[in-house]
């Protein structure tokens with residue numbers, strides 16, 4: 001069966017809209033041309049709008065989110081610095097691992113997978129750190145492995161309540177441009193994202209927003225870095241150039257995806273993601289299955305991790321979804337392997353896309369002996385979508 005296309009419901013890379021794909025189909029051009037800044041300078045301005053920062057500096061590194069993690073750490077910290085982190089899924093785990101490999105003294109709070117950043121515990125530890133030994137606090141805004149969104153504003157409040165001066169690092173790889181994120185309001189010093197999730201582009205860009213405080217820290221930080229040196233970028237970026245060959249095609253794609261986001265309006269983009277996610281969650285509830293996120297305060301509007309019943313290997317759901325129904329779901333990562341499959345509902349999607357995801361999952365679940373009533377998940381979601389689209393404002397308020 002090769003008709004139609006394979007439906008992509010992984011939480012990244014996400015679907016690249018036709019408009020963006022076409023915008024990237026350009027002949028190669030000179031990255032030192034006198035008018036190259038006409039393309040690149042508006043990208044920095046557009047990304048500042050997406051990150052909601054007036055005072056931050058945006059960097060576009062050829063790389064991915066992981067590279068941007070490394071850039072954030074190596075530019076602003078010193079070897080052996082004490083940092084406060086938490087781990088509750090594969091991505092927050094990998095960030096901790098990187099910080100350790102780079103020689104930081106990591107205080108890591110392990111939290112049950114399904115919960116998020118332990119804000120109260122952070123506040124207790126920061127309050128006890130009277131000498132200010134903790135130089136940075138890390139928060140994974142949206143843990144993609146478990147479908148958990150954390151309270152970044154709460155982390156800022158905890159820092160302020162303790163009059164603590166640590167830098168606030170945020171991983172926004174699977175939240176930026178899909179879930180509300182406010183760099184300036186939340187006092188975020190380093191926000192990290194990538195091109196292939198909410199920004200609806202191929203992988204290839206590691207994107208950073210850096211506060212004035214973090215830029216000042218970068219002038220003194222002694223951790224080794226070369227490729228990711230902020231100062232080299234700042235010098236060249238001033239006129240829209242780069243210290244090495246930039247991925248020009250991706251820039252054309254980014255210009256188009258930013259246009260799409262602003263045409264829809266960021267707040268509408270967030271509302272759409274919330275609506276799509278809520279329909280998926282209602283579908284899962286109608287199946288009688290559980291999701292990994294422990295409580296509604298952690299519900300992620302970009303990805304839902306669905307736990308399969310005892311004795312049902314989630315990998316089989318994913319492989320049947322792919323081979324029989326040509327639908328890609330996200331796999332269960334690390335300790336969720338075999339226990340969960342994920343529906344990514346971010347980026348270039350709409351209500352009917354999500355009904356397709358639920359429909360395919362229903363078939364694969366039934367094929368594997370899970371007793372979900374045919375149409376139950378799809379039915380719950382479609383009724384929600386109908387009502388939500390008929391009265392968008394009221395539904396949004398009711399869902400709060």
Ligand SMILES: *Cc1c(COP(=O)(O)O)cnc(C)c1O
Pocket residue numbers: 012064065066067091140142143144171172173174194203
């Ligand atoms: C995808 C993802 C990453 C890794 O980003 P890459 O672009 O694959 O390097 C990091 N953190 C989170 C939360 C992610 O979802």
